[in-house]
C-alpha cells in the first residue's frame with residue numbers, strides 16, 4: 001500500500017513538470033550568437049533565434065529598455081518557445097513576466113491596471129543596503145529566569161566569539177525569543193542584523209564537528225568567522241516594483257503576493273513608491289533593472305490597451321516588451337479598423353519585428369525526437385516517421401499531443417516501444433483541426449447555431465492519409 005502511494009505521488013509530480021515548453025532551456029546560440037542546429041532543446045528557426053539573441057544581448061547591456069519586439073508567425077511555429085528561450089537565457093537577476101493578452105480581461109480589475117501590474121512585475125529594483133551585523137560563533141546563551149513567574153520580562157546574556165575576539169551582549173525579551181525560534185545553541189555560527197534584531201543561523205562551527213549531538217544530515221559546517229564581531233555589510237535585495245507596490249498597498253499586505261489576489265493598487269501608492277525609488281537611485285542606494293514582459297496573443301488587446309502600451313513604453317523605467325501573435329491582417333479590437341496583426345500602425349511602427357517560418361519535415365522530426373525524450377517515450381523509427389508525416393500534414397502541435405496519447409495506447413497493450421499501430425490508433429481517436437472541420441461540414445445540420453454553408457472551409461481530405 002505504501003509503495004503504491006509513493007509511485008502515485010511520483011507520477012503526479014512528473015506530469016506537472018512536463019509542460020509544453022519544458023524542453024526549452026535557452027536559445028541554443030553559440031558565443032558569437034550563431035544558432036546551433038539543435039541545442040538547448042531548440043531546433044531550426046535559425047534567423048528568428050539569431051534575432052532574439054541579438055535582442056537578448058542588447059537587454060544584457062542595458063541598451064534596449066523601453067523598446068518592444070514583435071514575434072509574428074503562423075500558429076505553432078515556436079513564437080512562445082523563443083520567448084521561453086529568451087527567459088531561460090536571461091538568468092535570475094533579470095525579471096521576466098509572461099501573460100497572455102486575454103488574461104487582462106477580468107472582473108476584478110480594469111484592463112489597464114492588469115497591464116500596469118504586469119509592467120511592474122517586469123521592472124526590477126536592486127536595492128543596496130549597508131547594515132551592521134554581529135557575526136560569530138556562539139559560546140554561550142544564558143537566560144535568567146525571573147524570580148516570580150511572569151513578574152518581569154526575561155533577560156539574559158549571549159557570549160559570541162570570532163577567531164580573534166570574544167564579546168558578551170545583553171539580551172532583551174525580543175532577542176531571547178528570536179534565538180529560541182532559531183534554536184540557537186553554543187557552537188552555532190550566527191549573524192544578527194543589528195537594526196532589526198533578525199537572527200540567521202549560518203551553520204555549525206567546524207570545531208564542534210565531533211560533538212555527538214545535533215549532527216544530522218542537514219547540518220552545515222562553517223568556519224568560525226575572523227576579525228571583528230561587529231561588521232558593516234552590504235546587502236543587495238532584488239525585488240520587482242510590483243512586489244514593492246503590493247507590500248505597501250495598505251489594503252493588501254504581502255500575503256497577496258502568494259495568492260496573486262492583489263486587487264487594484266491605488267495610483268498614489270505607486271507615485272509614492274516611484275518617488276522613493278528615484279530618491280534611492282540618486283543616493284546610489286538602488287538601481288533599476290529593466291526586465292522583459294512577454295505578452296502572448298497580443299491581438300487580443302483592445303485599442304485602449306494599445307494606447308496604454310504606447311504610453312507606458314515612453315516611461316524611463318519601462319521594461320522590454322516582447323509581444324507575439326499568429327494573426328494576419330485583422331480588426332483592431334474595439335475599433336472597426338483593420339491593421340496588420342490587429343496592432344495599430346503607430347505601435348507597430350515602434351516594434352522590432354521577428355518572423356518565424358513554417359517548419360521543414362526535418363525540423364519537425366527533430367522537435368518530435370526531443371519531445372519523446374522529454375516525455376520519456378520510446379518510439380520505433382517507423383512510428384517516428386509516421387508521426388512526422390502527420391506533423392507535416394496537420395500541425396506540429398497536434399503531432400506533439402499524439403506522443404503521450406500513443407505512449408498510453410502502447411502501455412495498454414503492454415508494449416514497451418511505441419509502434420505504428422499505437423500512432424494509428426490515437427490518430428483515429430483524436431481529430432486534428434482539418435478532420436474536425438470536415439466532420440462539422442458533413443454533420444452541421446445536427447449541431448446548434450450552425451452558420452456555414454455547404455462548400456465552405458478546407459476540403460483537402462487529410463483523412464485519406466492513413467487509409
Ligand SMILES: Nc1ncnc2c1ncn2[C@@H]1O[C@H](COP(=O)(O)OP(=O)(O)OP(=O)(O)O)[C@@H](O)[C@H]1O
Pocket residue numbers: 020021022024041042043044045073074075076077078079080081082325326367396397400
Ligand atoms: N524551434 C523549436 N524547437 C523546439 N521546440 C519547438 C520549436 N518551435 C516550437 N516548438 C515546440 O512546439 C510547440 C508549439 O510551439 P509554440 O507554442 O511555441 O508555437 P506558437 O508559435 O507560440 O503558436 P501559437 O501561435 O499557436 O501560439 C511547443 O511545445 C514548442 O515548445
